[in-house]
Amino acid sequence: MTFWLSFVFIVGFITLHLLSKNMKFIRAVPRSRFLSIVGGISVAYVFLHLMPELGEYQENLDGEIGNALWSFLEHHIYLVAMVGLAIFYGLERLAKLSKRKNIHDQNSKPSAGVFWIHIGSFTFYNAIIGYLLIHEEFSGSWGMFFYFVAMGVHFITNDKGLRETHKENYDKYGRWILAGSIFAGWGIGLLTEVNEIVLSILVAFISGGIVLNVMKEELPEERESSFAAFIAGLTTYSLLLLLL
Known part of the structure; x- marks a missing residue:
């Protein structure tokens, strides 16, 4: 049952990546309220599922790791989340600076x-999300469904941002590669299983990346984002997760 449900959700992830281009009702500027809502989700x-899970990983691994490096991460796993956030911030700055240098080009x-x-970088990011669909500890089918919704709408936000940055290159190459990477991550998850410390590193890295990739789209003034819509998405999904 878990296999087939995860397969359905992987197909859903891929479909969202490939069809988000056709979602004409979603505007980047002024920012669609829908994008602000899904950012909040x-x-x-x-903050209500992935981060608390990192705390559980640390408790379970306490004293179980002898290697000095892994032992350090065992007690400081949130540093990986910070690194994930910093990496994606750096990549965003790199893209913007490169675009600015070519501003006089057509x-x-x-x-x-x-x-x-x-x-x-987003290929690795998407592959982790696909992998976690198999190895994340969900509270039943509803838990997997909430993961699918949160990551699925996040893919739509990422697609809009990457398309705006890279234009036709994203539609010609990027979206196909990213769609394939989700499936590849899921397939790797079916064939392999890593230990808890590696899994916690993957969860931490993706957590930092998600926060940065949401906020970089919401915060710039020219986006004209809707704070009310962001709070509505944040509050509504938080209540659903707490009820779960």
């Missing part, structure tokens, strides 16, 4: 090298 999931966009670095 993703952040709520990170249809200004980052260089090809920056495009592939950016897409490569």
